[in-house]
Structures are given as structure tokens and as C-alpha cells.
Amino acid sequence: MKGHVRERSPGNWAIVIDLYDEDGKRRRKWHTFHTTSKRRAEEECARLITLMTSGNYVEPSKQTVAEYLDEWLDFVKPSVSPKTHERYSEICRKTIVPQIGDVILSKLKTDKIDAAFSKMLTSGRRNGKGGLSPRTVHHARRVLIKALGQAVTWERLTKNPAQATTPPKVERKKMLAYDAEQTALLLEAFRPTRSFIPVLLAVMCGLRRGEVLALRWRHVELGDNRRSLSVEESAEQTKEGVRYKEPKSGKARTVSLSSTVVAELKAHRARQAEEQLRLGLRPDGDSFVVAQADGSPIQPQSLTHEWVRLLGKTTLPRIRFHDLRHTHASQMLAAGVHPKVASERLGHSTIGITLDLYSHVMPGMQADAAEQVDAAIRSAVKAKP
Structure with a gap:
């Protein structure tokens, strides 16, 4: 040759x-x-x-990045959840393609991708008014790495040019949460509304929005000997509607209930049954704990909209519905609950996730631990003859 x-x-x-x-x-x-x-x-x-x-030569092709991404999206669709595929499609078609979609795939280089990321950060908005957030660009980079990795497997590329790109610096958002006094005010403000039980389950049990809306009465035990609920499903909203899938961690978990939550759920179940019986419905174990008046499930987006509307009528700080879960976690750890117990209650796959997310609560706990150890040693010293 x-x-x-x-x-x-x-x-x-x-x-x-x-x-x-x-x-x-x-x-x-x-x-x-x-x-x-x-x-x-x-x-x-x-x-x-x-x-x-x-033997590492890749035959040149005139396939563009946009054409390849369309092919890749069709390829991964059966192997990811509908919501994940929607997110991949949105990132590819609205974020990546406008920047490098017309580039021939075989000629795509790292420097061109880095330049595209820089442009996204400065002027990447589709309306032309400013750039995208570093977090959005970070997601775009991860999707592109995954997509081009498949191109290497298919021998369309000899190496993945996105792998060597420089990731944008993403600053961790400050976690927002209510303290105990604010939580009490929240529950009182929402008590007269249909959103009270969803808020209660989020702030007192640490359930995610999708887990709240997928909870059925057969998952709840309110007896004297066993007071708990089982998180077995999560509601996920897609363009095609709501689907019910396994929880985020991939496995079910059991969450113990306090006496306050048990009392509220018992009262709620009685009210709900009376309401549905008036409509000629007979609630059973498959009935949703949080539902419309006719027993039909509530869409995740509808709960979020109602949360924003009702919270706007209060004087409480504006936080996301998901931050109620953070509120529960922060209050648990601040009260001295062991991180392992908190991790299991929240449904984290590892205790490391809990410690990483809620490290801001730890300094006070460490200070208390230091004082307790110090007091124990001083007592032991004084007790010596």
C-alpha cells in the first residue's frame, strides 16, 4: 500500500x-x-x-451529525424510558443540531464541538436572547458522548471526539428547604385544599412527586401493629400521557409513618370514600390515595401547577414541590437521624448520595457529636479516683 x-x-x-x-x-x-x-x-x-x-480505517460518509442523531435516537428508543427518549430528542434537535447538525459526521472534531459548547453558553437560546445554562450544556455534552460512542461501535468514527471536550463548570444550586416552623405554617395553609395530602406525604415522608401520585391504598398500612406505606411505583408524565414505572432507585421501599400522618391518612380515606360513593363509585385497594373527585389519577404537571398557585397565596418562601422532599431529609438529619436510615427512607441507592446531597446539614451534626464525645471524656476523667 x-x-x-x-x-x-x-x-x-x-x-x-x-x-x-x-x-x-x-x-x-x-x-x-x-x-x-x-x-x-x-x-x-x-x-x-x-x-x-x-484495520482502523473508517470509510468516509456524507452522513451529517443531524442525520446520524436521528438514526441514533431511533436506535436507543426501545432501550430507554419514554421520558428519557423525549429528553434525548429535545437535547439533540433543539440544542446540538442547531450548532453542528450540518457537519459531516466523519469530519467532526473535538475543537468544533468545544466551539459549539462555547456558543451554546453565550448565544444558544433559540430566541436569540442569551445563552443556555451550564447545566443544559453539560447535559448536551453527556448525550453527545453517548451518541458518538455508538458511532464508534458502528465503526462510523475511529474515536469519540466528544469524549475529550471540556465540560462546562456547573455550580451546584443552593438547596432550598423549610424549617420546622415554616413546615407547620405550610401544612396549616394547605389543609383546606385537595393538595394537603400530597404536601403531607412529601414533607413528612420524603416521597417524590411521581411516588405520591402513584400511591394506591393497597400500598398503605394504617393498623395499630403496622403503620407504613410501600413505594412501589412512580408516575411519569410524557407527551403520550402518564405511565407508571418502578421507583427511581429501581426497587420498592417501605416508609414508616408517624402517628400524625396515620391520623391524617385515615381521615382522608374516609372523606375520599364518602366523596366517591356519592358518585356511585366503590373505592378499593387499587384506588389512588391522591386522586380527582371521581377517583381518576392526577397528572404530575397538574400537581405542580396547583402547588405553585396555592403557595403563591401564602407568605412562605417560594420553593419547588420537590424541595419538600429536601425539607424532610434536612429535618431528619438535623434531628440526629442516622444518614443510613435517612437514605433508606428517601430511597437513595447508596448512602453516599444522601451524604453528598445533604452535606450542608452535617457541620452542625459534627459539632454536636464533638461536644458529646468531649462531655463523655470529661465525665470519665472526673470519675477517676
Whole structure:
């Protein structure tokens, strides 16, 4: 195998590589290379010969990044959840394609991707008014790495050019949560509304929004000997509607209930049964704990909208519904609950996630622990004869 270069016009070179079949018949591969230096053209020729010799050569294709991403999205659709696929599609088509969609896939390089990320940060909004957040660009980078990794597997690329890109610096958002006094005010403000039970389950049990809306009465035990609920499903809203899937951690968990929560759920179940019986409905174990008046499930987005509307009528700080879960976690850890117990109650896959998310609560706990150890040692010293 050998090759040579030929200048077609100033700055445009043809790289010609001679290949020979098993029967000795010659055929040629032509590549176009743009440079003002003959030496660089010769170096590119040598690189291509090396790739062909080692078996790492990828046949050039005119497929663009946009065309490839459409193909990849179709490929991954059966293997990811509908919500994840929606998110992938949105990132690819609204964030990545406008920047590098017209680039030939085989010619996509790391520097071009880095330049695209920089542009996203400064002027990436579709309305032309400013840039995207570092977190959004970070998500775009992760999706592109995943997509181009498949291109390497399919031998469309020799290596993943997104892997070596520089990730944007993402500052961790300050976690918002209510203290005990604010939590009491919250519960009183929401008590007259249909959103009281969802708020109660989030702030007193640490349930996620989807877990609250997927909870059925057969998952709840309100007896004297056993007072708990089992988180077995989560409601996820997609463009095609609401689907019920396994919890985020991938496994069910049991959450013990306090006497206050038990009393509120018993009263709620009685009211709900009376309400549905008036409509000619007979509630059973499959009935949703949080439901419309006719027993039909509530959509996650509807709960969020109602949360924002009702919270706006109070004087409490504006936080997300998901921050009620953070409120429960913060108050647990501040009260001295062991992080392992908190982790199991919240449904985290590892205790490390709990410690990482709620490290801001730990300094006070460590100070209390230090004082307790100090007091124990002083007592022991004084007790010595």
C-alpha cells in the first residue's frame, strides 16, 4: 500500500492511496484535504495509510451529525424510558443540531464541538436572547458522548471526539428547604385544599412527586401493629400521557409513618370514600390515595401547577414541590437521624448520595457529636479516683 499527494488548487490537496486486491488488481482511494502545506498533506496521507494497514480505517460518509442523531435516537428508543427518549430528542434537535447538525459526521472534531459548547453558553437560546445554562450544556455534552460512542461501535468514527471536550463548570444550586416552623405554617395553609395530602406525604415522608401520585391504598398500612406505606411505583408524565414505572432507585421501599400522618391518612380515606360513593363509585385497594373527585389519577404537571398557585397565596418562601422532599431529609438529619436510615427512607441507592446531597446539614451534626464525645471524656476523667 502506498500513496501520494497532488495539489488541485491553492489550499486543496488530493490524497491518492493505491490499494491492491488479493488478485493484485489495483484500485485507488481519493481523499480531499485542505491545507496550504504540502508537508501536512503528506502527513495526512501517511496517517490514512497507517489506519488502513492497522484495520482502523473508517470509510468516509456524507452522513451529517443531524442525520446520524436521528438514526441514533431511533436506535436507543426501545432501550430507554419514554421520558428519557423525549429528553434525548429535545437535547439533540433543539440544542446540538442547531450548532453542528450540518457537519459531516466523519469530519467532526473535538475543537468544533468545544466551539459549539462555547456558543451554546453565550448565544444558544433559540430566541436569540442569551445563552443556555451550564447545566443544559453539560447535559448536551453527556448525550453527545453517548451518541458518538455508538458511532464508534458502528465503526462510523475511529474515536469519540466528544469524549475529550471540556465540560462546562456547573455550580451546584443552593438547596432550598423549610424549617420546622415554616413546615407547620405550610401544612396549616394547605389543609383546606385537595393538595394537603400530597404536601403531607412529601414533607413528612420524603416521597417524590411521581411516588405520591402513584400511591394506591393497597400500598398503605394504617393498623395499630403496622403503620407504613410501600413505594412501589412512580408516575411519569410524557407527551403520550402518564405511565407508571418502578421507583427511581429501581426497587420498592417501605416508609414508616408517624402517628400524625396515620391520623391524617385515615381521615382522608374516609372523606375520599364518602366523596366517591356519592358518585356511585366503590373505592378499593387499587384506588389512588391522591386522586380527582371521581377517583381518576392526577397528572404530575397538574400537581405542580396547583402547588405553585396555592403557595403563591401564602407568605412562605417560594420553593419547588420537590424541595419538600429536601425539607424532610434536612429535618431528619438535623434531628440526629442516622444518614443510613435517612437514605433508606428517601430511597437513595447508596448512602453516599444522601451524604453528598445533604452535606450542608452535617457541620452542625459534627459539632454536636464533638461536644458529646468531649462531655463523655470529661465525665470519665472526673470519675477517676
